[in-house]
Amino acid sequence: xxxxxxxxxxxxxxxxxxxxxxxxxxxxxxxxxxxxxxxxxxxxxxxxxxxxxxxxxxxxxxxxxxxxxxxxxxxxxxxxxxxxxxxxxxxxxxxxxxxxxxxxxxxxxxxxxxxxxxxxxxxxxxxxxxxxxxxxxxxxxxxxxxxxxxxxxxxxxxxxxxxxxxxxxxxxxxxxxxxxxxxxxxxxxxxxxxxxxxxxxxxxxxxxxxxxxxxxxxxxxxxxxxxxxxxxxxxxxxxxxxxxxxxxxxxxxxxxxxxxxxxxxxxxxxxxxxxxxxxxxxxxxxxxxxxxxxxxxxxxxxxxxxxxxxxxxxxxxxxxxxxxxxxxxxxxxxxxxxxxxxxxxxxxxxxxxxxxxxxxxxxxxxxxxxxxxxxxxxxxxxxxxxxxxxxxxxxxxxxxxxxxxxxxxxxxxxxxxxxxxxx
Numbered sequence: 001x002x003x004x005x006x007x008x009x010x011x012x013x014x015x016x017x018x019x020x021x022x023x024x025x026x027x028x029x030x031x032x033x034x035x036x037x038x039x040x041x042x043x044x045x046x047x048x049x050x051x052x053x054x055x056x057x058x059x060x061x062x063x064x065x066x067x068x069x070x071x072x073x074x075x076x077x078x079x080x081x082x083x084x085x086x087x088x089x090x091x092x093x094x095x096x097x098x099x100x101x102x103x104x105x106x107x108x109x110x111x112x113x114x115x116x117x118x119x120x121x122x123x124x125x126x127x128x129x130x131x132x133x134x135x136x137x138x139x140x141x142x143x144x145x146x147x148x149x150x151x152x153x154x155x156x157x158x159x160x161x162x163x164x165x166x167x168x169x170x171x172x173x174x175x176x177x178x179x180x181x182x183x184x185x186x187x188x189x190x191x192x193x194x195x196x197x198x199x200x201x202x203x204x205x206x207x208x209x210x211x212x213x214x215x216x217x218x219x220x221x222x223x224x225x226x227x228x229x230x231x232x233x234x235x236x237x238x239x240x241x242x243x244x245x246x247x248x249x250x251x252x253x254x255x256x257x258x259x260x261x262x263x264x265x266x267x268x269x270x271x272x273x274x275x276x277x278x279x280x281x282x283x284x285x286x287x288x289x290x291x292x293x294x295x296x297x298x299x300x301x302x303x304x305x306x307x308x309x310x311x312x313x314x315x316x317x318x319x320x321x322x323x324x325x326x327x328x329x330x331x332x333x334x335x336x337x338x339x340x341x342x343x344x345x346x347x348x349x350x351x352x353x354x355x356x357x358x359x360x361x362x363x364x365x366x367x368x369x370x371x372x373x374x375x376x377x378x379x380x381x382x383x384x385x386x387x388x389x390x391x392x393x394x395x396x397x398x399x400x401x402x403x404x405x406x407x408x409x410x411x412x413x414x415x416x417x418x419x420x421x422x423x
Contacts, residue, residue, distance in 0.1 A: 012187030035090040045124020045302040052151040086374035089413040104134040118181030125151030161212040169217040182232025182241030184259035209388035224255040235288040268305030280321025280330030293317040322370035322379035324399035363387040
């Protein structure tokens with residue numbers, strides 16, 4: 001989590017701290033010694049999150065790949081596919097706008113940025129929503145910058161299609177972007193919420209066609225803010241996904257907006273100003289809780305939407321939530337000058353039961369994703385340490401029943417492995 005537009009999503013691009021002095025570099029092999037590329041296993045469809053080939057194993061999305069030389073063009077988006085023993089850097093795919101992008105007015109996009117993942121067409125294969133740079137002269141309403149890459153038994157296959165946003169679902173001349181996936185109306189199909197303008201959100205009901213059109217879309221809905229933030233979650237356990245909506249980009253207040261038969265139309269709880277928001281079950285009650293990260297510490301709101309108050313002294317302002325030890329409660333991951341995991345307990349995240357994660361390289365370390373990549377019922381932690389435009393290290397730490405996360409990464413590699421892909 002997601003972000004993602006805001007970095008609280010942290011499932012795709014992530015954000016995080018600059019590492020201080022750390023352990024000696026244990027950098028993985030570079031492009032020249034990359035593991036041989038393996039075929040993507042054929043899947044039959046699954047309900048596993050981020051499973052583009054539908055084989056039941058979670059996959060990893062990597063944006064901002066390292067380049068062969070500084071200031072080169074963006075190489076695209078990397079996908080590392082999962083297996084029965086976790087992520088396998090040999091089973092990988094490079095997605096580029098030149099090969100997979102859909103043209104706008106005859107012009108292919110120059111960039112792909114990963115934005116959201118979910119099964120939009122309800123076929124059992126996760127799809128990837130990307131943002132692009134369509135041509136726009138600055139006059140009038142801009143084009144829709146979002147495209148959909150559909151999953152399949154062989155992973156993300158074929159060219160992307162433009163996401164259709166009907167004119168009735170737009171307002172003003174802002175870009176319709178920052179998508180958040182979720183089943184906000186409880187019908188079993190994934191919907192999309194997009195940024196609109198003027199305290200409104202664009203709401204597109206799924207399932208979506210293979211041409212990128214929603215099943216239904218109405219006028220933009222009123223909202224306490226206009227910057228949707230994921231990942232969505234059913235915070236009050238009523239069968240409808242909910243999301244966090246910010247009043248503005250960057251630091252500021254936000255609110256939990258509750259889903260229902262009409263979609264995400266009800267404000268459930270207002271949250272204090274902060275840089276990032278993470279939703280999780282930190283241990284206070286039956287509903288989910290919110291952690292709001294700010295420079296001075298973390299504000300907690302328990303049992304949403306009731307939002308009983310709490311706080312946590314933490315230097316981290318960028319947050320994630322995941323159950324690393326498999327006990328049913330979420331741990332809080334804080335990215336500040338250090339990566340720290342606060343154990344979830346019945347009284348909330350513990351400042352005494354904490355683990356500091358040491359990446360295997362020095363540089364700027366960001367959380368890429370949290371999720372169960374090895375299928376053991378415990379969340380794992382994927383981080384990327386950026387050393388330069390041409391050098392990085394991705395490390396995946398396994399969740400653990402004791403110790404929360406493994407001391408050493410189970411998988412390490414560099415995103416330079418995607419340079420071995422044939423253009």
